[in-house]
Amino acid sequence: MDLILLAQKIGTILLALLLLHYLWRLIANNNSPFTKGVQAPQPNGVWPIIGHLPLLGGPTPIFRALAALADKHGPIFRIQLGMHHAIIVSSKDAIKDCFTTNDIVFMTRPKSATMKYMGYDGAFFALGPSGPYWHKMRKITTNELLSNSRLESLEHVRDSEVDSCIGELHSRCKGSRTIVDMSKWFKRVTINLMLRMIAGKRYSLTGDGDDNKESKRFRRALKEFVYLAAVFEVSDVIPRLEWLDLQGRLRAMKRTAKEMDYFMNMWLEEHIQRRPNGQLKGEETDFMDVMLSLFPEEELLEGHKRERNHYQGHSPGSDTSRIAMTWALSLLLNHTEALQRAQEELDTHVGRERWVDESDIKHLPYLQCIVKETLRLYPPGPLSVPREAMKDCLVADYHVPRGTTLIVNLWKLHRDPNVWDDPNEFRPERFLTRRARFDVRGQQFEYLPYSAGRRMCPGVASSLQMVQLTLGRLLQGFSFATPMNSKVDMTEGLGLALHKANPLEVILTPRLQSKLYQQ
Template identity: 50%
Template sequence: MNLKLYFLTFWSSRNKNGGEEKKKQAPKANGAWPILGHLPLLSGPDPFRILADMADEYVPVFRVQLGLQHALVVSSKEAIMQTTNDMSFMGRPNVLALKYMGFYGGFYALAPYGPFWQEMRKVSILELLSNTRVELLKPVRASEMSTCISELYSLCCRDGKVGSVKVAIDKWFQQVLFNMIAQVIARKRYSSVGKDASDKELKCLKRAYEDFFVMLVTFQKSKGIPFTRWMNFQENRVMKRTEKEFDFILSSWIADHKQRRGIQGQLKEDRDFIDIMLSMFEGSDDFIQGHKTDDVIKANISGIIFAGTDANYATITWALALVLKHREVLKKAQEELDLHVGQERWVEESDIKELKYLQAILKETFRLYPAGPLSILREALEDTTVAGHYVPKGTQLLANIWKLHRDPGTWTDPDEFQPERFLTTHAGLDVKNQQYELIPFSTGKRSCPGMATGTQMILLTLARLLQGFNLVTPTNEPINMTEAAGITLHMKYSLEVVLTPRLPNKLYE
């Protein structure tokens, strides 16, 4: 009976939209299955490539069917520009994963557009992730970076001698970035050698963000097919279990901060993100726009952990893989470091502005391997028009950033790794520009608010690693650049390197 009702709903919705079809909607891509639409075609490891092939046929925009939902796919800078210049696509579709890991919608970046989203965006931009805040937290990042480099160096020391060691460097990147973020959020640090009692927390936190991204994909796919949602029962249980463990840890962090604030005052420059949020909401009601205050704090913490660790870890791993694959690029990067910094001190964040080639390497990595090759879905809040095509309210929007970054109309040899392009033909182009050619953090008011912090962490980590160590692959074997499936574009296989210290021993101590 329920299945019959679903089919009636499906066909009636098609008939109801018949009038809208006459308003010249964007063409619908071929290959849609009955009911499921294009979901089977897009369920593989690289849906961005499939959508890129479709874009070559349906220029400049087209539609795909995601169950009962329809999404407008944009891949050109002109079309993307039209979707970010007004309020039409400020909405977000509801995703069940946010109910749990987003603490009932308290994570503003994925929250629906409205007063709560507006207030939390202001908090994020002006307080948590502002340039001033990034600058104030520079010593925290530098201290954590020094500790992690020393730990890496210790692996090279055996029996009092310094030599080479094989390391899964992607796991080290993950540890470094996670520790940096934990320090910025709560002044927490987790051992990289697995001997600290707090490692139980680390495992839980890592499992939480891994589960979050898996569930985000699962629930998003099922959203357009109502009668299949019951099949997500097991995933739902996993999400609830993970959320309970995660909530316990974050609640303890907040409780510790509240207790410390009650015992001693704190200097403004010594505050972490939890301190800042507690100060901001101090004296306010227990609810903010219908959300519990502690839930809002926990949601913002989880958002920074999930997005900050996962995206940055993916990007820096790709950057090093590309550099190792192109040895001449590695040589130039180390020569630049030796020229501007030397070998008698460590590179600092203040040096980064002079390291133009290193910045070009990161920009080219952003271009070829954006952490989010497809933008997070947005939703039309009203009827609108894109590239001359009618877009009805409720239509979802998907920007193919991977396709945009490989547009031969913008980039010469778009599939080639050429950092030099950002010193010549595309000099001055950065991820914050409004030219819509390089948008690894998306664009518009729904873009990632942590781009400045994330970029600084990646550049400092990569600079310290390249300055401090010579790197080769084990037995000089070629790097497997296969991509893993998922919302974030990760390398499928672990990146192993052989490290040899290249600076005076005293600098590592």
């Protein structure tokens, strides 16, 4: 009897689910905002509630999965991500439409758990919604924190930090053929550069020194922060599941936000204490010094977390630079002729009696081309940070309703055979000829490693300086080999950032005089 009742209940539930599915499809087909105009194509297989998420949840990186859908449905198509509509764009002309004609329409960001729990409801300049606060912080970022004059004043910071890390790397390469995980080394360089620019701090990332305990705590918090900022959170697309916290990530975000807040508060207190009468000593200023000059101390200390943690939003930028340098060295190790050409260029224009510095970069076109080609093949953010339409618009003659999420597949754009010759090949010299005028600042719509428009990455210049200087000194200072002289595995990791799946292990041999590494 119990089995009969159970079977009846299961049957009733299944019937109800089928009815709901039918009603949902009926409503979607008749009341969808996309029916107001010509619709972009949409893949089959949309599910109730979860939409097209099953198409994106396999072992294939999401940017490749979306690229495969573009091959089938065209360079602009729509999908349903949970309860939200989205358009995926990957052609030059459609992207230009989005970032010029419709740039103001797509100025805001969709709501996300990252923004809510780790970004203090919009304090992160990169993730915050459009509005008065965002415009205020954009002005501060572009005119104060990341202005050309500010970055020039921090040149000695970049120089000394790269010097220090190169020296430590040299000390590990003496004698035996020591294998070095360059992924970790790049992480060390970029994190310490970020810390010195933000707070004038430098932590030991090898576990040595008096700051060992604090260093470990910060490294752990930053690692979690960067991971959570780039991971898919199901409640972003199905908001009603937020209270369940199915993946446990919302709790992790709250915990990580508290940890990062602890360090920001501590550093801020240190900065206040070293300012006699509210003034700076000397010319050594960092981002926190700038913020203290713009906001009253009591505002930064008494609950104004948004202003206090604005510079915290620059943390993922260190990961962007690390990703770019890891892929660049990986590509060079698999293309030794390009590696040799880069080192010959450095020897010719800089020599072996001193280190390359930032003023030399303009005389090193091939090094610049290596960086550009790396960012073409492996943009650190292969999908642009999502934007949201604030009103109805047209993109490539397709109707896009208000509230639609825009995602640009930069990885697909950069490998478009209609734009690039041999798009999957590593050919730095392509940027020496007809594409010599291309740069990374979003002016050419077939090449957008840092996106484009008003919401493009604000730290482009800072990241480029960091990558070019670090890579230049590394190539100048060392010869490279892989264990067993094998090819570097170029497998891509999963997630929203284009990480290398496996560590980059390298054997290094110094190629300059020992005294240069000991400065």
